[in-house]
Amino acid sequence: MKSLLTTILFFTTVFIQAQITISGVVTEPSGVPIPGANIYLEGTYDGASSTDDGTFSFTTSETGEQTLVVSFLSFDTYLLTASVTEMKNLKIALKEDVNSLGSVILNAGTFSAGDNSKTSVLTPLDIVTTAGAAGDYIGAFQTLPGTSTVAEDGRLFVRGGDANEANVYIDGLRVFQPFSATANNIPTRGRFSPFLFKGTNFSTGGYSAEYGDALSSVLLLNTIDEPEQEKTDLSFISVGLGVGNTQKWKKNSLSINAFYLNLKPYQELISQRVDWIKPFESFSGEAVYRHQFNNGLFKLYGGLNYTDFELIQEDINVAEGINFGLKNRNLYLNASYKGDLGNDWTLTTGASFANDHNDIKIIETNVDNDDNAAHLKVKLRKRFSNRFKLSFGAEQFIGDFKEEATDNSFGSFQSGFNNNSTAAFSEASIFFNKKLAMQVGIRATHNVLLDFTKVSPRASLAYKIASTSQISLAYGDFYQAPQQEVLKYNNSLDPEKSSHYILNYLYQNNGRTLRAEGYYKSYDRLVKFDTERPEFGSAYNSNGDGYAAGLDLYWRDNKSIKNFEYWASYSYLDTKRNYRNYPERATPNFAAKHNLSLVGKYWAQDWKSLISATYNFASGRPYNDPNTNTFLGKKTRTFNSLNMSWAYLISQQKILFVSVSNVLGFDNVFNYQYANTPNVNGNFARRAIRPTADRFFIVGFFWTISDNKKDNQLDNL
Amino acid sequence: MKTIIIILSFFTITTATSQAAYEKGMGKAFELWGNQKNDEAANLFERIGKAEKENWLPYYYAAQIHIVKTFNTKDAEEIESRLVKAQNYLNEAKTFSKDNAEIMIMEAMLNTAYVVYDGAKYGMTHSGKVEELYQKAKTLEPENPRAILYHADWQMGAAKFWGKDPKAFCPEIEKAILYFEKESPTTPFYPDWGKDQVARIQQNCK
Numbered sequence: 006m007k008s009l010l011t012t013i014l015f016f017t018t019v020f021i022q023a024q025i026t027i028s029g030v031v032t033e034p035s036g037v038p039i040p041g042a043n044i045y046l047e048g049t050y051d052g053a054s055s056t057d058d059g060t061f062s063f064t065t066s067e068t069g070e071q072t073l074v075v076s077f078l079s080f081d082t083y084l085l086t087a088s089v090t091e092m093k094n095l096k097i098a099l100k101e102d103v104n105s106l107g108s109v110i111l112n113a114g115t116f117s118a119g120d121n122s123k124t125s126v127l128t129p130l131d132i133v134t135t136a137g138a139a140g141d142y143i144g145a146f147q148t149l150p151g152t153s154t155v156a157e158d159g160r161l162f163v164r165g166g167d168a169n170e171a172n173v174y175i176d177g178l179r180v181f182q183p184f185s186a187t188a189n190n191i192p193t194r195g196r197f198s199p200f201l202f203k204g205t206n207f208s209t210g211g212y213s214a215e216y217g218d219a220l221s222s223v224l225l226l227n228t229i230d231e232p233e234q235e236k237t238d239l240s241f242i243s244v245g246l247g248v249g250n251t252q253k254w255k256k257n258s259l260s261i262n263a264f265y266l267n268l269k270p271y272q273e274l275i276s277q278r279v280d281w282i283k284p285f286e287s288f289s290g291e292a293v294y295r296h297q298f299n300n301g302l303f304k305l306y307g308g309l310n311y312t313d314f315e316l317i318q319e320d321i322n323v324a325e326g327i328n329f330g331l332k333n334r335n336l337y338l339n340a341s342y343k344g345d346l347g348n349d350w351t352l353t354t355g356a357s358f359a360n361d362h363n364d365i366k367i368i369e370t371n372v373d374n375d376d377n378a379a380h381l382k383v384k385l386r387k388r389f390s391n392r393f394k395l396s397f398g399a400e401q402f403i404g405d406f407k408e409e410a411t412d413n414s415f416g417s418f419q420s421g422f423n424n425n426s427t428a429a430f431s432e433a434s435i436f437f438n439k440k441l442a443m444q445v446g447i448r449a450t451h452n453v454l455l456d457f458t459k460v461s462p463r464a465s466l467a468y469k470i471a472s473t474s475q476i477s478l479a480y481g482d483f484y485q486a487p488q489q490e491v492l493k494y495n496n497s498l499d500p501e502k503s504s505h506y507i508l509n510y511l512y513q514n515n516g517r518t519l520r521a522e523g524y525y526k527s528y529d530r531l532v533k534f535d536t537e538r539p540e541f542g543s544a545y546n547s548n549g550d551g552y553a554a555g556l557d558l559y560w561r562d563n564k565s566i567k568n569f570e571y572w573a574s575y576s577y578l579d580t581k582r583n584y585r586n587y588p589e590r591a592t593p594n595f596a597a598k599h600n601l602s603l604v605g606k607y608w609a610q611d612w613k614s615l616i617s618a619t620y621n622f623a624s625g626r627p628y629n630d631p632n633t634n635t636f637l638g639k640k641t642r643t644f645n646s647l648n649m650s651w652a653y654l655i656s657q658q659k660i661l662f663v664s665v666s667n668v669l670g671f672d673n674v675f676n677y678q679y680a681n682t683p684n685v686n687g688n689f690a691r692r693a694i695r696p697t698a699d700r701f702f703i704v705g706f707f708w709t710i711s712d713n714k715k716d717n718q719l720d721n722l
Numbered sequence: 723m724k725t726i727i728i729i730l731s732f733f734t735i736t737t738a739t740s741q742a743a744y745e746k747g748m749g750k751a752f753e754l755w756g757n758q759k760n761d762e763a764a765n766l767f768e769r770i771g772k773a774e775k776e777n778w779l780p781y782y783y784a785a786q787i788h789i790v791k792t793f794n795t796k797d798a799e800e801i802e803s804r805l806v807k808a809q810n811y812l813n814e815a816k817t818f819s820k821d822n823a824e825i826m827i828m829e830a831m832l833n834t835a836y837v838v839y840d841g842a843k844y845g846m847t848h849s850g851k852v853e854e855l856y857q858k859a860k861t862l863e864p865e866n867p868r869a870i871l872y873h874a875d876w877q878m879g880a881a882k883f884w885g886k887d888p889k890a891f892c893p894e895i896e897k898a899i900l901y902f903e904k905e906s907p908t909t910p911f912y913p914d915w916g917k918d919q920v921a922r923i924q925q926n927c928k
Contacts, residue, residue, distance in 0.1 A: 043765035045772070050747050052769045054762040076768070078803040106799040203847075233850030515798075563842060570842070613885060657884055 028062040029095025031055045031075055034438070039099060042077040046089070065089060079105040081391055103391050103436035109469040111434065111444050113479035113509040113522070114211035116149055117204060131606075142202070143184075143195040146224070148602040150557035150574040151209035151522070154623040154644055155595045157675045157694065159192030160184055162595050163209050164526060165553025165580030166221030166503075169488050173224045174216065176304060176341040178357035179380040179402070183224075185287065186312050186333035186363065190675070190694050191279070196310055196335070198262050200238070200249065201293055203229045209557070210505040210524055211479030214430040214446030214463045215384065215398070220485045220503040220528070228293050228306055232258050236711035240264075243704045244271050256297040263290045271702075279697045280326065283315040301344020301352075310335045315366070321680045321692045330366035335359070349388040353398075356381045374408035376489070397431035406489060420493040420541065424486065426452040432463070440469040452486055454496050459484045473514040479507040487532045491539045499547040502529045516564030526553040531584035551582025551590060571605040591637040594676050597623040597644070613654040621646045628677050631689045645671040662705040670699050744774060748911050751783065760787050771814065778815035778825065779911050785811035785828055792835045801839050808832050823859040824913045827868050830855035834876065852876060867901035868916045870894055875923045882926075892927040895920060 031042045038059025045052025051065035065071075067089055075083040080099040085092070101108070118127035127145060143161060146152065153162040160168035173183035175197075187193040206225040216223045232251045240247035245266035252259050269284040289310040296303045315330035341355030357380045365372040384398030404424035411417045432446030446463040461484060467477035484500040491498070504527045512519040531549025539545075561572035578598055583590040592598075601622040608615055625640030633639065650664035667673075676694040683689050747770045755763035764787040771780035788808040792801045809832060815825050833852045836844040856873035859866060874895055878888035902917045 041761040041765070043768055045765075045769045048773055050743050050769060050773050052765070054765045074772075078807060079799065102803075106802045233847075234854055654884070657880070 024064045024066055025068075025089050025092075026062060026064050027051075027073070027089065027092040027095075028060070029092070029097055030059045031061065031077070031097045031099060032059055033080075034098050034100060036098075039077055039080070042075055042080075042099070044073065044075050047072040047074050047084075075099065079107070100392075101439040103439055103442070105439075107472065108436070108439045109442050109467045109475050110511075111442055111465050111467050111477065112511060113465050113467070113477040113507045114208050114505070114524075116146075116207045116209070118145070118207060141194045142197055142199045142226075143224075146207050148572070148574055148604050148619060148621075149207065149209075150520075150559050150576045150600075150602075151555075152576070152600070153578065153595060153597055154600055154602075154621050155675075156644070156646070156673070156696065157190045157192060158595070159187075159194060161222060161224065163222035164524065164555060164557075165551075165578055165582070165593075165596050166526075167593070167595060170219060170221035170485065170503075171224065172216070172219040172222070173226065175226045175306060175339050175357070176228055176355065177215070177225070177353060177384070178339050178341060178355050178382060179378075180226075180337065180339075180357070181359040181376070181378040181380075182335055182337070182361045185310065186331055186335075188314070188316060188329050188331065189318060191697055196289065196308060196337075197226070198247075198249070198264065198289075198291060201228055201260060201262065201291060201306075202226050209522075210526065211463070211465060211481050211507045213444075214432045214448040214461070214481075215396070217428055217430075217448055217450055217461070217483070218402070218426075218485050220483050220501060221526075228304055229260075230302060230304075231295065231297070232260055234711055236709055238262075239708045239710070241706045241708075243702065244268055258295045259292065261290070261292045264288070275698060275700075275702070277698050278319075278695060280317040280319075281314070282317065282328070283313065283330070285312070285314040287312040298344065300346075301342055303342045304340070306337075306339040308335075308337045310337075319692065321678045321690060328366070328368050332364040334362045336361075351386040351388070352384070353386070354383040369414075370410060370412040372408065372410045374406070376407075377403075377405045379403040392436040393433070395431070395433045397429075399427070399429045402426045402428075406493060408493060418541070422454060422492050422496055424452070424454045424492060426450055426454075426486070442467050450484060450500075452500065454492070455486060455498060455500065457500055459500060459502075474510070474512040477507075477509045477511070479505065479509070481505050491532055491534070491545065494539060494541050494543065495545040498532055498545060499530045501531050501547075501549075503527065504529075516562065518559070518561045520557075520559040522557045524553075524555060524557075528552060528582055528584075531582065533584060534586060537586060549582065549584035549587075551580065551584065553578065553580035553582075553596075555579060568608040568610065569605065571603070573604075574600075574602045576600040588636055592627045594626055594628055594637070597626050599624040615652040615654075617650045617652075619646075619648045621648075626675065629679070630677070630691075631679050641674045641676065644673050644675075645669075646673065647671075658709045658711070660707040662703070662707060664703040666701040667696075667699055672699070744770065744777075745910065748780070751780075752911075755783075755787065760791055763787055768811070771811070776818050778819040778822065779909075781811040781815040781818075782825060782828060782913070783911075785809075785815070785832070789828070789832050789835050792839060798839075801835075805832060805835055805839075821862060823863040823866050823869060826855045826859040826862070827866070827872060830859070830876075831872065865901045865904070867898040867905060868913065870901065871898035871916055871919065871923060874898065875919075878923070878926050888926040892924075895924055895927065 031039045031044065033039060040055055040057045040059060042055040043052065044055060044061045046065055046067055049065065049067055051063055051067065053061045053063040055061045069088060070086060071089050073085040073092055075097050077099060079102050081102050083097055083099055131145060146161060147154065151164050155162050158168060161171045162168055163171050173180040183195060184193040185196055204227050208223050210221065212223050232253065235253055236251050238249035245264060247264040249260065249262040266287045272281060272284050287310065289308065291308040294305045312333040317326035318329050320327050337359045339355065339357040343351065343353045346352050359378045361376040363374050380400065380402050382398060382400040384396060386394065386396040388394050402425065407421035409417060409419050428448060428450040430446060430448040432444060434444040436442045443466045444464065447460065448463065449458065449460045451458045461482035463481035465477060465479035467475055469475040483503045486500050487498050506525045507522060509522045528551040530547045531551065532545065532547060533549045534543040534545045536543040555576060555578040558575045559572065563570045578596055580596050581590040581592050603620045606615060606617045623644040625643055627637040628639050628641055629637045630639045646667045647669050648666045649668050650662065653661045655661055674693045674695055677691045678694060679689045679691045747766065751763050751766040751770065754766060764784045767780040767784035771777065771784060774780060785808040788804040792804050795801055812825060812829050812832065819825065830852045833848040833855065836848045856869060856876065859869040860873065863869060874891040877891050881888040881890065899920055905914055907914050
C-alpha cells in the first residue's frame with residue numbers, strides 16, 4: 006500500500022508541474038516586428054515562432070534559471086539566461102547579422118575576384134576566359150581600372166606606380182619573384198598556373214596593415230583548400246605542353262602541374278621583330294599538398310621554374326644589336342597553416358622561401374646572381390563577436406643577394422647585400438551595424454640593412470547609403486625599401502613612402518555593378534641617382550617625390566542580355582614624379598592619362614562555345630625626345646588592341662581553344678629610344694619600341710580525365 | 723526491491739515520455755510543413771534538434787525546408803541566408819551521423835541550389851561537389867532511391883545543357899522506382915521522400 010502511494014506520488018510530481026507562460030515581442034533594432042523568429046528554451050521542446058506582429062507566447066514546465074534562444078535568418082542569435090518566471094513581456098531587439106549579404110563591406114581600394122565573396126568583381130571563369138589574358142593569371146587583372154596598359158612589360162602598373170610597387174602574396178606569404186624572367190620590352194607572365202588558386206584580392210590602394218613593403222598595390226592569391234575531385238588535365242598548345250594531376254586520399258590531397266613552353270616552332274612560322282638566337286624555352290613544375298587536421302589546414306606549395314633564351318636586342322647606339330642571353334632558375338616554397346585554437350581564436354602561420362638564380366650574358370659581360378629570400382609570419386585573430394574582430398601578428402623577412410659580373414675589360418666585380426627586416430601589425434574591424442563599419446590598423450617595420458624604423462597607420466570606413474549602394478573611405482601610409490638594383494650599390498638610403506587617400510562609391514543591383522573610386526596618392530623619399538641606370542659609383546639620394554591622382558570606373562552587367570556578360574573599366578590618371586635620373590617632375594613613360602578596357606563574353610549555347618573579346622585603349626604615353634627641351638614632353642600615338650578568343654566545347658571534357666591578340670593589327674608604339682649622340686645634322690636619331698610581333702596566336706586542345714566526367718579546363722584558358 | 727522497481731519504472735516512464743515528446747514534436751513539425759507553414763516547421767525541427775542532441779533527423783529536415791524554399795525565391799539575400807543556415811544544420815547533422823548517405827544527398831541538393839541560384843558565380847565551384855556527393859552516397863547505399871533518382875535528375879540537366887540525350891539516364895529512374903518500392907524504413911521519421919518527383923523527372927524520357 007505504501008509503495009503504491011509512493012508510485013502515485015511519483016507520477017503526480019512527474020506529470021503535474023506548474024506551467025509558466027513565457028511571452029514577449031521580437032523586433033528589428035528599429036522596432037519593426039519580426040515574424041517567424043524561433044524562440045525556445047535551450048535543451049527543451051518548449052518554444053514557438055513569432056507571429057506576424059512579432060509577438061510570441063508559450064508555456065513551459067521548466068523551472069529556475071534557463072536560457073532563452075531567439076534566432077532568425079540574417080540576424081544574430083539572441084541569448085537570455087534568467088529565471089523562467091522573469092521571462093514575461095520580453096522586448097527583444099535582434100541585431101542584424103553583419104555577415105549577411107545585405108551588409109556594408111569594407112572595400113575601398115580592393116577588388117576581389119574568383120571567390121564567392123560579396124564584393125567579387127570577376128568570377129572564377131572570368132580570370133581565365135578573358136581574351137588577351139592567354140592563360141596568364143595576371144592578364145585578367147589588367148582589365149580592371151587602376152591599372153595601366155604597359156603591354157611591353159606584362160606586370161601590374163597600379164595608379165601611377167611602377168611595377169616594383171606591387172607585391173604578390175600566396176596564402177598570406179610573400180612571393181619574391183612572381184613573374185618569369187624576361188628581356189627588356191618582351192612582356193613577362195605570372196609564374197603560376199591559374200588552376201591551383203581560388204579567391205584573389207587585388208588591392209589598388211589603402212590595403213590592410215598586414216601587408217607592407219609595397220607603395221601601390223598588393224595582389225593576394227589563395228591556393229585551393231580542398232580540390233573537388235581526382236583528375237588529370239592534359240593541355241596541348243601551339244607553344245607548349247602541360248599536364249596536371251590531382252589525387253585525394255583520407256585527409257590529404259596533392260595537385261601537381263607541369264608545363265613546358267617552347268616558342269621555337271611558333272617563331273619559325275610567324276615572323277618576329279626580335280632576332281632570336283635561342284627562342285624562349287621554359288619548364289615549370291608546381292605542386293600543392295594539403296592536409297586537413299581536426300582543427301586546421303596545412304598547405305605546402307612548391308614551384309620550380311627554369312627559363313632559357315638568347316637574342317639580339319635592337320639598339321639605336323649599337324648597329325649590330327646587343328647580344329643578350331639569360332638562364333633563370335627559380336625555386337619557391339610556401340608552407341602555411343591555419344587553425345582554430347578554440348574560443349574564437351584563429352592562428353595563421355607560415356613561411357616562404359625563394360631561391361632565384363640568373364646567369365646573364367650581355368655582349369661580352371657575364372653576370373651571375375643568386376638571390377635567397379625568406380618570409381616568416383605568424384598572425385592571431387580573435388573574433389569577439391560578429392561585430393568586433395581583432396588581429397595581430399609579426400613577420401620577418403630575410404634576404405641575401407650576391408652578384409658577380411665578369412668582363413674582359415674590368416675583370417670581376419662582386420656586389421651583394423643582406424636585407425633583413427622585422428614587422429609587427431595589428432588591426433581591428435568593427436561593425437557598428439549593418440550600415441556602418443570601420444577597420445583601423447597599424448604597422449611598424451624595422452629594417453636592419455637601411456637602419457630605419459617606420460610606423461604606418463591604415464584606416465578604412467564604409468557606410469551603406471541605400472540597400473544597393475554604399476560609400477567608403479580609406480587612408481594609409483606605405484613604406485618600401487629601395488629595389489635590388491639600387492641596394493646592391495648603396496645601403497644608406499631612406500625607405501620610399503606613399504600615402505593613399507581613397508573615396509569609393511559602390512552600386513550593386515541584380516547582376517549589375519558600378520564602382521567609382523577617386524584617389525590621391527603622394528610619393529616621398531623616392532630614390533634618385535645621377536646615371537641612366539643605377540651603377541656602382543653613381544651618386545644616390547632619397548630626395549625624389551611625386552603624386553598620382555585619378556578616377557577609376559568599373560561597370561559590369563551580367564543580366565541585361567541573355568548569355569552575354571560584359572564589363573567596362575576606365576581609369577583617368579594624373580601623375581608626375583621626380584625619381585631615378587629625372588631632372589624634374591614629369592609623367593613617366595608607363596603612365597597613360599586614359600586607359601579603357603571593354604570585355605565581353607558570349608555563351609553560344611547552340612555552338613557550345615564561349616566567345617570572348619577584349620578591347621584595350623590607352624592614350625599616348627610620354628617619351629623623352631632629346632631634340633626638344635622639355636623632359637618627357639612628347640607623347641606616343643594611342644594604344645589600341647582588340648583580342649578575341651573562342652573556346653569550343655567538343656564534349657564536357659574536351660575543349661578546343663583559339664585566341665588571337667590584336668586581331669585588327671593596330672601598329673602600337675610604346676616608347677622611343679634615342680641615340681646618345683646627334684647625327685651630322687645635329688639631330689638625335691630614334692627607333693620605336695614596338696611589340697615583338699603585332700599579333701599572337703594560340704591554338705590549344707585541353708582534355709580533362711576524371712571519374713565523374715563533369716569537370717573541364719575552361720578554368721585554365 | 724520495491725524501491726528498485728519504483729526507480730526503474732520511473733526511468734522507463736520518463737524515457738517513454740521523452741520518446742513520446744519527440745514523436746509528437748516531429749509529427750507536429752511535419753504537420754506544419756504539410757500546411758505550408760515552412761518557417762514554423764523549420765523552427766520546430768531546430769528546437770527538436772537542439773533538445774534531442776545526438777539525433778540528426780530534425781536538423782536534416784530543417785535544412786531540407788530551407789533548401790526547398792530557395793527554389794522558388796528570387797531575393798538573393800534571402801537565398802544566401804537560407805543556404806548558409808541549411809549548411810549549418812547539415813553540419814550539425816553530420817556531427818551526429820558520419821558517412822550518412824541521406825545527409826550527403828541533402829548536401830548535394832544544397833549545392834545544386836547554389837548552382838541554380840547563380841550559375842556564373844557558383845557553377846564552377848559547386849558542380850563538382852554535387853557530383854562527388856551523389857557518388858559517395860551511392861557507394862554507401864547502392865540501393866538508395868533518392869541518390870539514384872536525384873543523381874539522374876542532375877545528370878539529365880547536364881546532358882541537356884551539353885546537347886546530349888538525357889534519355890541515357892532513364893534506366894536509372896526505373897531502378898529508383900524499384901528501390902522506392904523496396905524501401906521500408908525501420909527508424910521513425912527516416913527519410914522516404916522523393917517518389918512524387920519520379921513523374922517530373924520522367925518527363926525527360928518521353
